[in-house]
Amino acid sequence: MEFLKIAIEDLKAMNNYREVINIQDAQRPRVHVNGREYIMLASSSYLGLNTHLALIHAAQLAAHEYGVGSGGSRLISGTMSLHTQLEAELASFLRTDDAILFNSGYDANLGAISTIMTEKDIIFSDELNHASIIDGCQLSKASLAVYKHNNMEDLEQQLKRSKNECKDNSNKFIITDTIFSMDGDLAKLNEIVELAEQYDAYLMIDEAHAVGVFGEHGRGVSEHLGVENNIDIRMGALSKGLGCVGGYIAGSGELVDYLRNKARSYVYTTSLPPPVLASALAALEIVSTEPGRMLRKQLWDNVEVFKKGLNSFGHDTMSSTSQIVPILLGSASRTMEVSKYLFDSGVFATGIRPPTVAPDRCRLRTTVLANHCKGDIADVLEVFRRMNEELTINC
Ligand SMILES: Cc1ncc(COP(=O)(O)O)c(C=O)c1O
Structure with a gap:
């Protein structure tokens, strides 16, 4: 089906081609991909109940x-x-x-x-x-x-x-x-x-x-x-x-x-x-009971520390007031560059591109979890700090 091959090439040329990433273990705050450990910043299991x-x-x-x-x-x-x-x-x-x-x-x-x-x-x-x-x-x-x-x-x-x-x-x-x-x-x-x-x-x-x-x-x-x-x-x-x-x-x-x-x-x-x-x-x-209330408290504490850290590095977290924390980057190419830097540094965060968002509103979409420990958040923020110094793009 030649027309599909052409369409796929087009996606690649526009930085819009998607690939699946194989996670080898349960989706916890730290996961393994190809034997390497990553801090998970892209899970929707916000309270960690998937492994409870x-x-x-x-x-x-x-x-x-x-x-x-x-x-x-x-x-x-x-x-x-x-x-x-x-x-x-x-x-x-x-x-x-x-x-x-x-x-x-x-x-x-x-x-x-x-x-x-x-x-x-x-x-x-x-x-x-x-x-x-x-x-x-x-x-x-x-x-x-x-x-x-x-x-x-x-x-x-x-x-x-x-x-x-x-x-x-x-x-x-x-x-x-x-x-x-x-x-x-x-x-x-x-x-x-x-x-x-x-x-x-x-x-x-x-x-x-x-x-x-x-x-x-x-x-x-x-x-x-x-x-x-x-x-x-x-x-x-x-x-x-x-x-x-x-x-x-x-x-x-x-x-x-x-x-x-x-x-x-x-x-x-x-x-x-x-x-x-x-x-x-x-x-x-x-x-619906006390353990849930405790998990929500842990989640909001983590969200606060993470957002404060990102904002102190000058990142635009848009109007997020929840556990979903976008980092606005603009173009698809810039988003993929940042996403790759983070991945190479052991952080699992998803770049979001068209058609999910408008072409000039590409972003990283990060999510905070109740079961992230203080060390997870601190390690991630350290990667973001280093990225700001090392990447020439201003994000
Ligand atoms: C706002 C919203 N509604 C519905 C869905 C679909 O839910 P599910 O993943 O359970 O199919 C999603 C999933 O990403 C979502 O973000």
């Missing part, structure tokens, strides 16, 4: 008791008591009527948006929303009004304009990430809630990076900002703060009931395996 003994034991027991595969899709033969238990625990944790599991956060967004929203509706979507939201919107065939990132004036303008354009029976939906995955800033949920009420729009939030991490009890940014009761559709992931894999939608009984009947990414796929479900149950127990 309680989760590992739960998975082992579940594998023995239930096997390693579910044997079917949810509506055929793939609903085990662990699925219903986890859905009930999620609903109780989030204090919603009900919750429904999907095999990934991606599937949850794709399934919920493309099922609930239809061609007669209008979706108002932040321009930096995750790819799974963008794909769900496209699949829904709803009209799309993309508003400028976190810009409430623009959102309101677009809501106002839509008043005249709305068809009979059409619904309006505002959708936003609560932590933006490449910028690390938080959605202005309080203002969005007010606009949703004022303009009679339903509100859907994506708490993929926030669940377990934000809020007094780990329920996310919506808990942190006190707006949980004002959200119609709450999406979250089991794959990041909770250390497992999977996604969920939580909300009213009719929302979940309808998705169970109609969401294609729920209906037409083999369900999550028992070990994952058991680990996720153990993760929920941890994040």
